[in-house]
Amino acid sequence: MPLRSLVTRNLAIGIGIQNFPEGLAVSLPLRGAGFSTWRAFWYGQLSGMVEPLAGVFGAFAVVLAEPILPYALAFAAGAMVYVIMDDIIPEAHISGNGKLASWASILGFVVMMSLDVGLG
Known part of the structure; x- marks a missing residue:
């Protein structure tokens, strides 16, 4: 199996595993607020159905923003370091x-x- 396919598969598995607690984070508060189990479950599912569309939009945005991407990522990293140092x-x-x-x-x-x- 080519390395790129292996990395893509592992990334997809990692994203899928991350979606379980994310769905629970949406569904459990709804259940606690009095929604039925099925209604809370389906709202959690609906919140996850936005992700593929957002992923396509994000991939398109990365292609457009590729020239400024290193600077934007450096800015984000600097912001995280600032938050740690300041707070x-x-x-x-x-x-x-x-x-x-x-x-x-x-x-x-x-x-x-x-x-x-x-x-690098």
Whole structure:
């Protein structure tokens, strides 16, 4: 089996596995709000039926946005690092784990950059 087919199959399986808890996250609150079991189940199913259409739209958008994609992904990564540094580390300082959080962030950044250089 070619590597690309294997990766595609594994990705599809991973997405499918992820959809089970996502469907539960939609259905269980509806059931708790008084919807019947079947009605809550079908609303959960309907929420998942949007994904293939959104996936096609997303693939089309990636093709159009391919020239700016590296910059957009870099911006998203920077935003995530900012959120961690701005929110998580100050909260860790309050609980006495500030140094651990700071060093773990630095170590994570070093590992990320090493993988980027090594694999890129």
